[in-house]
Amino acid sequence: MSNHRKTPLPPLPTPTPSNDTSHLKQERAIQTRRTILNAAASVFADTGFPAVTIKDVADKAEMTKGAVYFHFANKEAIAASVADEFYRRLNEIIAPVLEGDQSSPATVVDVLLAVARGFREDDYIKAGSRLQIERPYIKSEMPIPYVGFTDLLTELLQNCHKAGTLPENSDPAALARVLRAALFGAQHISWVQADRQDVVDRVQEIVDAFLPLR
DSSP, X not given: OOOSOOOOOOOOOOOOOTTOOHHHHHHHHHHHHHHHHHHHHHHHHHHOTTTOOHHHHHHHHTSOHHHHHHHOXXXXXXXXXXXXXXHHHHHHHHTTGGGSOTTSHHHHHHHHHHHHHHHHHOHHHHHHHHHHHTGGGOOSOOOOTTHHHHXXXXXXXXXXXXXXXXXXXXXXXXXXXXXXXXXXXXXXXXXXXXXXXXXXXXXXXHHHHOGGGO
Protein backbone atom coordinates (compact mmCIF):
# COMPACT_ATOMS: atom_id res chain seq x y z
CA MET A 1 0.00 0.00 0.00
CA SER A 2 1.30 3.45 -0.86
CA ASN A 3 2.33 5.77 1.95
CA HIS A 4 1.32 8.83 -0.09
CA ARG A 5 -1.63 10.66 1.37
CA LYS A 6 -4.64 10.67 -0.92
CA THR A 7 -6.21 13.95 -1.95
CA PRO A 8 -9.22 14.44 0.29
CA LEU A 9 -12.61 14.20 -1.34
CA PRO A 10 -14.51 17.46 -1.79
CA PRO A 11 -17.13 18.11 0.83
CA LEU A 12 -20.63 16.94 0.07
CA PRO A 13 -23.06 19.70 -0.87
CA THR A 14 -25.12 21.02 1.95
CA PRO A 15 -28.65 19.72 1.55
CA THR A 16 -31.40 22.25 1.05
CA PRO A 17 -33.39 22.58 4.26
CA SER A 18 -36.71 20.81 3.99
CA ASN A 19 -38.54 23.99 5.02
CA ASP A 20 -36.99 26.13 2.25
CA THR A 21 -40.09 26.81 0.16
CA SER A 22 -39.11 30.14 -1.36
CA HIS A 23 -39.13 28.75 -4.90
CA LEU A 24 -42.58 27.30 -4.33
CA LYS A 25 -43.82 30.64 -3.05
CA GLN A 26 -42.41 32.34 -6.13
CA GLU A 27 -44.11 29.86 -8.43
CA ARG A 28 -47.40 30.35 -6.60
CA ALA A 29 -47.04 34.13 -6.89
CA ILE A 30 -46.42 33.85 -10.63
CA GLN A 31 -49.44 31.59 -11.04
CA THR A 32 -51.63 33.89 -8.95
CA ARG A 33 -50.59 36.90 -11.02
CA ARG A 34 -51.37 34.95 -14.19
CA THR A 35 -54.80 34.00 -12.85
CA ILE A 36 -55.53 37.66 -12.09
CA LEU A 37 -54.46 38.78 -15.56
CA ASN A 38 -56.49 36.04 -17.24
CA ALA A 39 -59.54 37.17 -15.30
CA ALA A 40 -58.87 40.83 -16.04
CA ALA A 41 -58.48 40.16 -19.77
CA SER A 42 -61.85 38.43 -19.78
CA VAL A 43 -63.74 41.17 -17.94
CA PHE A 44 -62.00 44.02 -19.79
CA ALA A 45 -62.90 42.35 -23.09
CA ASP A 46 -66.53 41.84 -22.07
CA THR A 47 -67.24 44.99 -20.05
CA GLY A 48 -64.58 47.60 -20.81
CA PHE A 49 -62.17 49.40 -18.52
CA PRO A 50 -64.45 52.18 -17.15
CA ALA A 51 -67.10 49.80 -15.82
CA VAL A 52 -64.78 47.11 -14.45
CA THR A 53 -63.90 47.15 -10.73
CA ILE A 54 -61.22 45.35 -8.76
CA LYS A 55 -64.04 43.27 -7.26
CA ASP A 56 -65.08 42.19 -10.76
CA VAL A 57 -61.53 41.00 -11.43
CA ALA A 58 -61.32 39.28 -8.04
CA ASP A 59 -64.68 37.55 -8.51
CA LYS A 60 -63.71 36.33 -11.97
CA ALA A 61 -60.38 35.06 -10.60
CA GLU A 62 -62.20 33.47 -7.63
CA MET A 63 -60.03 35.20 -5.06
CA THR A 64 -60.27 38.10 -2.64
CA LYS A 65 -59.76 41.77 -3.49
CA GLY A 66 -56.84 41.76 -1.08
CA ALA A 67 -55.12 39.07 -3.14
CA VAL A 68 -55.51 41.21 -6.27
CA TYR A 69 -54.19 44.32 -4.51
CA PHE A 70 -51.21 42.34 -3.27
CA HIS A 71 -50.07 41.94 -6.88
CA PHE A 72 -51.43 45.15 -8.46
CA ALA A 73 -51.69 48.61 -6.94
CA ASN A 74 -54.86 49.52 -8.83
CA LYS A 75 -57.02 48.84 -11.87
CA GLU A 76 -54.76 50.95 -14.08
CA ALA A 77 -51.77 48.74 -13.27
CA ILE A 78 -53.78 45.67 -14.25
CA ALA A 79 -54.84 47.31 -17.51
CA ALA A 80 -51.25 48.20 -18.37
CA SER A 81 -50.16 44.60 -17.76
CA VAL A 82 -53.00 43.25 -19.90
CA ALA A 83 -51.98 45.66 -22.67
CA ASP A 84 -48.38 44.45 -22.44
CA GLU A 85 -49.62 40.87 -22.68
CA PHE A 86 -51.73 41.85 -25.72
CA TYR A 87 -48.62 42.85 -27.63
CA ARG A 88 -46.73 39.79 -26.44
CA ARG A 89 -49.58 37.60 -27.68
CA LEU A 90 -49.59 39.38 -31.04
CA ASN A 91 -45.90 38.56 -31.44
CA GLU A 92 -46.54 34.97 -30.36
CA ILE A 93 -49.36 34.55 -32.88
CA ILE A 94 -47.31 36.00 -35.73
CA ALA A 95 -44.01 34.22 -34.96
CA PRO A 96 -44.81 30.89 -36.71
CA VAL A 97 -45.89 32.73 -39.86
CA LEU A 98 -42.59 34.57 -40.03
CA GLU A 99 -40.74 31.28 -40.37
CA GLY A 100 -41.90 31.27 -44.00
CA ASP A 101 -40.73 33.31 -46.97
CA GLN A 102 -40.61 36.91 -45.79
CA SER A 103 -40.47 38.22 -49.35
CA SER A 104 -43.78 36.66 -50.34
CA PRO A 105 -47.11 38.51 -50.21
CA ALA A 106 -48.59 35.23 -48.93
CA THR A 107 -46.72 35.80 -45.67
CA VAL A 108 -48.34 39.22 -45.28
CA VAL A 109 -51.72 37.60 -45.86
CA ASP A 110 -50.98 34.89 -43.31
CA VAL A 111 -49.98 37.52 -40.72
CA LEU A 112 -53.27 39.36 -41.18
CA LEU A 113 -55.34 36.18 -40.95
CA ALA A 114 -53.43 34.91 -37.92
CA VAL A 115 -54.16 38.16 -36.08
CA ALA A 116 -57.81 37.97 -37.17
CA ARG A 117 -58.09 34.50 -35.61
CA GLY A 118 -56.54 35.93 -32.45
CA PHE A 119 -59.25 38.56 -32.29
CA ARG A 120 -61.85 35.84 -32.53
CA GLU A 121 -60.32 33.43 -30.00
CA ASP A 122 -57.96 35.14 -27.52
CA ASP A 123 -59.24 37.18 -24.56
CA TYR A 124 -55.99 39.13 -24.33
CA ILE A 125 -56.23 40.17 -27.97
CA LYS A 126 -59.85 41.21 -27.49
CA ALA A 127 -59.10 43.06 -24.25
CA GLY A 128 -55.96 44.74 -25.56
CA SER A 129 -57.69 46.20 -28.58
CA ARG A 130 -60.55 47.48 -26.42
CA LEU A 131 -58.14 49.01 -23.89
CA GLN A 132 -56.44 50.91 -26.70
CA ILE A 133 -59.79 52.46 -27.61
CA GLU A 134 -60.39 53.32 -23.94
CA ARG A 135 -56.94 54.90 -23.41
CA PRO A 136 -58.41 58.31 -22.34
CA TYR A 137 -59.99 56.60 -19.29
CA ILE A 138 -56.81 54.83 -18.18
CA LYS A 139 -54.61 57.03 -16.00
CA SER A 140 -51.51 54.98 -16.66
CA GLU A 141 -48.84 54.91 -19.32
CA MET A 142 -49.94 52.64 -22.14
CA PRO A 143 -48.02 51.45 -25.19
CA ILE A 144 -48.51 53.50 -28.35
CA PRO A 145 -50.88 51.36 -30.41
CA TYR A 146 -49.67 49.11 -33.19
CA VAL A 147 -46.30 50.75 -33.87
CA GLY A 148 -44.39 47.48 -33.91
CA PHE A 149 -47.09 45.78 -35.98
CA THR A 150 -46.98 48.55 -38.57
CA ASP A 151 -43.19 48.33 -38.71
CA LEU A 152 -43.44 44.57 -39.27
CA LEU A 153 -45.92 44.94 -42.14
CA THR A 154 -43.75 47.65 -43.67
CA GLU A 155 -40.65 45.47 -43.52
CA LEU A 156 -42.46 42.48 -45.05
CA LEU A 157 -43.89 44.60 -47.85
CA GLN A 158 -40.50 46.18 -48.51
CA ASN A 159 -39.08 42.67 -48.86
CA CYS A 160 -41.85 41.85 -51.32
CA HIS A 161 -41.15 45.02 -53.28
CA LYS A 162 -37.44 44.24 -53.52
CA ALA A 163 -38.24 40.69 -54.63
CA GLY A 164 -40.53 41.98 -57.36
CA THR A 165 -43.65 40.42 -55.90
CA LEU A 166 -45.39 43.79 -55.61
CA PRO A 167 -46.02 46.24 -58.45
CA GLU A 168 -43.07 48.54 -59.09
CA ASN A 169 -45.05 51.66 -58.18
CA SER A 170 -46.20 50.27 -54.81
CA ASP A 171 -45.41 52.19 -51.63
CA PRO A 172 -44.77 49.53 -48.94
CA ALA A 173 -45.06 51.96 -46.01
CA ALA A 174 -48.36 53.39 -47.24
CA LEU A 175 -49.73 49.93 -47.97
CA ALA A 176 -48.72 48.78 -44.49
CA ARG A 177 -50.60 51.68 -42.91
CA VAL A 178 -53.70 50.97 -44.98
CA LEU A 179 -53.64 47.27 -44.11
CA ARG A 180 -53.16 48.05 -40.42
CA ALA A 181 -56.10 50.46 -40.41
CA ALA A 182 -58.28 48.03 -42.37
CA LEU A 183 -57.44 45.10 -40.09
CA PHE A 184 -58.11 46.85 -36.81
CA GLY A 185 -61.13 48.67 -38.23
CA ALA A 186 -62.58 45.38 -39.46
CA GLN A 187 -62.14 43.70 -36.10
CA HIS A 188 -63.88 46.61 -34.37
CA ILE A 189 -66.87 46.51 -36.72
CA SER A 190 -67.00 42.73 -36.48
CA TRP A 191 -66.95 43.02 -32.67
CA VAL A 192 -69.89 45.46 -32.65
CA GLN A 193 -71.95 43.63 -35.24
CA ALA A 194 -71.13 39.95 -34.77
CA ASP A 195 -69.09 39.51 -31.58
CA ARG A 196 -66.08 38.94 -33.90
CA GLN A 197 -67.45 35.60 -35.13
CA ASP A 198 -67.04 36.76 -38.74
CA VAL A 199 -63.76 38.65 -38.29
CA VAL A 200 -61.66 36.18 -40.31
CA ASP A 201 -64.07 36.47 -43.25
CA ARG A 202 -63.98 40.26 -43.03
CA VAL A 203 -60.17 40.29 -43.04
CA GLN A 204 -60.15 37.86 -45.98
CA GLU A 205 -62.25 40.43 -47.84
CA ILE A 206 -59.57 43.03 -47.12
CA VAL A 207 -56.95 40.71 -48.56
CA ASP A 208 -59.04 40.03 -51.65
CA ALA A 209 -59.54 43.76 -52.21
CA PHE A 210 -55.79 44.40 -52.38
CA LEU A 211 -54.89 42.84 -55.72
CA PRO A 212 -51.10 43.24 -55.24
CA LEU A 213 -51.36 40.77 -52.35
CA ARG A 214 -52.85 38.00 -54.48
